Amino acid sequence: MRKLAILAALASTALATPAVARDGSWYVGIEGGAMLVENTELDYREDDGVIDGFGDIDNAIELDYNTGLDVDLIAGYDFGGFRLEGELGWKRASLDEATIDGALTGQGDVTGEVDGKVRVLSAMLNGLLDFGDDDGWSGYLGAGAGLARVKHTVDSADFGSVSDSDGTFAWQLVAGIRRAVSANVDLGLKYRFFNTGKFRYGDEDLGGELRGKLRTHSLLLSLIYNFAPPPPPPPPPPPPPPPPPATQTCPDGSVILATDACPPPPPPPPPPPPPPEPERG
Numbered sequence: 001m002r003k004l005a006i007l008a009a010l011a012s013t014a015l016a017t018p019a020v021a022r023d024g025s026w027y028v029g030i031e032g033g034a035m036l037v038e039n040t041e042l043d044y045r046e047d048d049g050v051i052d053g054f055g056d057i058d059n060a061i062e063l064d065y066n067t068g069l070d071v072d073l074i075a076g077y078d079f080g081g082f083r084l085e086g087e088l089g090w091k092r093a094s095l096d097e098a099t100i101d102g103a104l105t106g107q108g109d110v111t112g113e114v115d116g117k118v119r120v121l122s123a124m125l126n127g128l129l130d131f132g133d134d135d136g137w138s139g140y141l142g143a144g145a146g147l148a149r150v151k152h153t154v155d156s157a158d159f160g161s162v163s164d165s166d167g168t169f170a171w172q173l174v175a176g177i178r179r180a181v182s183a184n185v186d187l188g189l190k191y192r193f194f195n196t197g198k199f200r201y202g203d204e205d206l207g208g209e210l211r212g213k214l215r216t217h218s219l220l221l222s223l224i225y226n227f228a229p230p231p232p233p234p235p236p237p238p239p240p241p242p243p244p245p246a247t248q249t250c251p252d253g254s255v256i257l258a259t260d261a262c263p264p265p266p267p268p269p270p271p272p273p274p275p276p277e278p279e280r281g
Contacts, residue, residue: 022134022228023080028073029224031190035070037093037118038215039063042201044101046208060101061210063152065118068093070192070218076126078226083128087144091120091194091216095154116154120196120214122170123147138178145171150199150214162201169197176222183230188222 044060069092076085095116102108124146132138151165176190194216201210247255250262 022078022226024078025226025228026075026077027224027226028075029186029222030071030073031220031222032069032071033190033218033220035068035091035093035216035218037065037068038217039065040118040212040214042210042212044208044210055103057101057103060103062099063114063118063154064096064098065093066096068118068216070194070216070220072122072220074126074224076128078130078228081130083126083130083140083142085126085128085142085144087122087124087126087146089120089122089124089194091118091122091218093118093216098154114154116152118153118214119151120194120216121149122194124170124172126172126174128174135180138180139176140178141175143171143173145169148196148214150196152201164201166199166201168199171195176220178222178224184226184228186222186224186226188224190218190220190222192216192218192220194218 040063041059042061042063044057046055070089071091072087072089074085074087076083095114095118097111098114099109099111102110124144126142126144128140128142130138130140146169147167148170149165149167151163153163155161172192172194174190174192176188178186178188180186194214196214198211198213246258248258248260248262249255251265252263254263256262
């Protein structure tokens with residue numbers, strides 16, 4: 001339930017509009033942050049043919065961890081609303097204490113501090129759904145699957161020294177938010193739940209093997225560079241309207257183009273008729 005609550009909280013920060021500003025482009029990034037490792041319960045499985053062995057023991061060893069570090073490199077392609085991403089990850093956390101079941105010690109359960117660490121190298125392929133505005137705030141949800149190599153190193157006065165590694169399948173759930181800080185650069189915050197399949201450590205002294213899974217929760221800061229081309233320049237402004245044509249006012253008061261000729265003036269009025277001659281008597 002805690003995992004679902006974290007995913008839902010991150011998803012609620014995203015907008016419902018599909019992101020389109022960087023569709024059809026590649027991107028790369030680096031991420032890093034704090035990691036919490038769930039306690040690892042190692043089951044003991046006895047080899048066939050062992051005589052007077054311990055038998056199978058569930059939760060034979062339990063490992064408790066300090067807060068660790070999670071770093072990865074990513075590269076992917078944005079199809080527009082969906083991204084396909086490759087990821088190379090490195091995780092490390094130091095051990096805090098270990099508890100060994102009394103069936104292994106013969107003296108009851110033993111808990112003690114241990115020096116050691118767990119390291120994980122992983123190669124994952126992620127599918128991510130994008131939401132929001134790539135030019136501002138955006139969010140994403142996704143999942144991934146791949147391969148992980150888990151290595152535990154334990155050094156304790158109580159339990160002795162042990163170092164072993166194994167490769168196994170791994171899957172993860174991710175959710176995050178991003179903010180565009182320039183035309184090509186994003187800063188982000190990402191949550192990841194990481195889960196490995198069952199890894200197996202052989203133990204010749206015990207005549208069997210230890211099996212367990214590793215689960216982690218990480219909160220990461222992201223720095224992402226997008227290879228999207230710059231947006232096209234805005235279209236040029238429309239040309240100004242042409243100036244009004246030059247005009248002239250003719251003597252008769254009419255207004256005509258400056259290139260035209262004024263109409264000729266009207267002819268003068270005819271002279272008045274001569275006065276009539278007086279009558280002679």
